[in-house]
Amino acid sequence: MEGFVESAPLADARVYERHMIRFVSKTERPYFHLTPLVGWMNDPNGFSYYKGKYHLFYQYNPYATSWAPMHWGHAVSEDLLHWEHLPVALAPDAPYDDFNGCFSGSAVELADGRHLLMYTGVASDGRTADGHIRPRQTQCLAIGDGVDYQKFEGNPVIDGSFLPEDGSTEHFRDPKVWREDDGTYRAVVANLATEGGGQILLYRSADALAWQPAGVLSRNKGRFGQMWECPDFFSLDGYDVLLLSPQDMLPEGHEFYSGNGTLCIIGHVDEETGELGEESLTSIDNGIDFYATQTILTPDGRRVMVAWMQNWDSITGVARRVHLFGSMTVPRELSVRDGHLYQWPIRELDGLRHDEVKHDGVVLGTDPIALEGVNGRVVDLLLDVRPEDPANLYDELVIWFAQDGRFHCSLRYQPATGTLIISREHSGSRRAFVHRRKCDIPGAPAELSLRMVLDKNSVEAFINGGEKAVTMLIPTDLSADGITFCVRGAGAILDVTKYDLA
Ligand code: DQQ
Numbered sequence: 001m002e003g004f005v006e007s008a009p010l011a012d013a014r015v016y017e018r019h020m021i022r023f024v025s026k027t028e029r030p031y032f033h034l035t036p037l038v039g040w041m042n043d044p045n046g047f048s049y050y051k052g053k054y055h056l057f058y059q060y061n062p063y064a065t066s067w068a069p070m071h072w073g074h075a076v077s078e079d080l081l082h083w084e085h086l087p088v089a090l091a092p093d094a095p096y097d098d099f100n101g102c103f104s105g106s107a108v109e110l111a112d113g114r115h116l117l118m119y120t121g122v123a124s125d126g127r128t129a130d131g132h133i134r135p136r137q138t139q140c141l142a143i144g145d146g147v148d149y150q151k152f153e154g155n156p157v158i159d160g161s162f163l164p165e166d167g168s169t170e171h172f173r174d175p176k177v178w179r180e181d182d183g184t185y186r187a188v189v190a191n192l193a194t195e196g197g198g199q200i201l202l203y204r205s206a207d208a209l210a211w212q213p214a215g216v217l218s219r220n221k222g223r224f225g226q227m228w229e230c231p232d233f234f235s236l237d238g239y240d241v242l243l244l245s246p247q248d249m250l251p252e253g254h255e256f257y258s259g260n261g262t263l264c265i266i267g268h269v270d271e272e273t274g275e276l277g278e279e280s281l282t283s284i285d286n287g288i289d290f291y292a293t294q295t296i297l298t299p300d301g302r303r304v305m306v307a308w309m310q311n312w313d314s315i316t317g318v319a320r321r322v323h324l325f326g327s328m329t330v331p332r333e334l335s336v337r338d339g340h341l342y343q344w345p346i347r348e349l350d351g352l353r354h355d356e357v358k359h360d361g362v363v364l365g366t367d368p369i370a371l372e373g374v375n376g377r378v379v380d381l382l383l384d385v386r387p388e389d390p391a392n393l394y395d396e397l398v399i400w401f402a403q404d405g406r407f408h409c410s411l412r413y414q415p416a417t418g419t420l421i422i423s424r425e426h427s428g429s430r431r432a433f434v435h436r437r438k439c440d441i442p443g444a445p446a447e448l449s450l451r452m453v454l455d456k457n458s459v460e461a462f463i464n465g466g467e468k469a470v471t472m473l474i475p476t477d478l479s480a481d482g483i484t485f486c487v488r489g490a491g492a493i494l495d496v497t498k499y500d501l502a
Pocket of ligand 1: 042043059070103104105120173174229230291292
């Protein structure tokens with residue numbers, strides 16, 4: 001980019017990743033999930049469509065497979081499944097604004113055709129009386145051409161002076177910016193209020209450079225964890241939708257678990273107060289390894305979401321591959337039906353399918369059965385299960401996958417209560433961390449339809465057309481590729497279609 005000045009930390013990171021890339025073999029990566037060029041990845045950032053390509057940035061430490069002051073890694077794709085890595089886009093190199101990290105943020109195209117990144121700069125406000133370093137989080141900009149990005153000389157563009165009285169300057173992060181139809185810009189930013197925890201603040205701008213406060217969109221009021229992170233806000237199918245990731249959750253039934261969770265608030269913004277009315281509050285994904293969502297509006301009008309396929313509460317249990325840690329979920333198309341969020345793997349994934357195997361009308365009993373050609377670790381599985389005798393409900397459907405003689409993961413469904421259980425208790429994990437989650441399937445249907453997408457060390461399951469989704473990492477060696485089915489109690493009938501995706 002003309003006039004681009006590469007800082008020393010950015011130049012170092014670029015040289016380092018260019019050097020290291022030769023050591024990362026293709027076999028270390030999943031087939032179609034984005035992983036970092038090298039080192040550590042967490043939240044998706046800057047998900048945007050620019051100059052004919054999808055751009056996905058990510059929280060990145062090229063130097064190790066652990067978190068450190070954050071850079072922004074960068075990849076581009078034409079189909080959201082095949083990714084090309086570009087040089088690291090941002091390094092923590094601004095002495096006043098972001099020397100402790102370029103935290104999560106987003107991207108938008110400016111009216112003049114340049115690409116704008118809006119991120120949280122983390123610096124420090126010195127120490128408190130007891131010697132504790134007091135972080136300062138502000139919202140900053142970098143402007144570029146799709147490869148090189150220059151930090152904006154006017155940074156920070158949103159700082160503590162833009163906060164409501166009860167807002168913390170230490171916890172003020174993860175701006176999500178978008179352009180309105182009239183050409184003006186909006187951004188939502190997460191903040192910690194003195195009372196009640198997270199709040200989502202709205203800002204507006206005529207040019208995406210000079211910003212003004214525009215109210216409080218949503219408040220935690222002490223209900224869902226403490227600080228809220230990574231907000232995203234959009235209209236979809238006649239509803240207003242706010243996605244976010246709360247920290248320090250407390251459990252509530254099978255919908256929310258302790259630790260870092262996700263929250264989808266669906267409703268309508270009150271024109272008078274500017275606050276989002278809450279008509280539905282659910283987890284975004286009811287599995288284990290899922291956090292920090294971000295969405296894009298694709299050129300053909302689809303709202304597509306990705307998330308970090310990981311969770312802060314389970315990272316200690318994951319074996320660090322030699323050069324890589326972390327990946328994104330499969331991109332998921334979102335819709336809202338009857339006030340509820342549905343998600344489904346992007347339709348481009350269907351293009352990777354080959355070698356269809358079909359078994360219809362399989363009678364399931366208590367003995368586990370394997371079906372000819374139904375196995376694998378990079379597969380798309382479509383399953384429909386119904387009771388053999390509608391008057392006599394089976395107790396539990398059991399699917400074992402990533403299975404060998406010793407290990408397996410499982411998905412189980414108990415129609416009497418509508419409980420789905422995903423588990424990796426017997427996956428070969430030797431660590432004591434989260435291995436199992438339960439989730440309630442609305443209406444407790446006797447007939448279940450399930451889509452399971454496996455890509456080596458992950459499974460993403462979509463239940464009843466995407467009404468619920470559960471995501472889980474699989475630590476088991478790839479040679480464990482068996483899949484078996486059985487039911488407990490009365491019989492059931494299974495239709496299976498399986499495709500290879502590799
Ligand atoms: N991770 C980022 C923050 C964000 C958190 C730092 C969520 O911006 O709040 O790596 O995972």
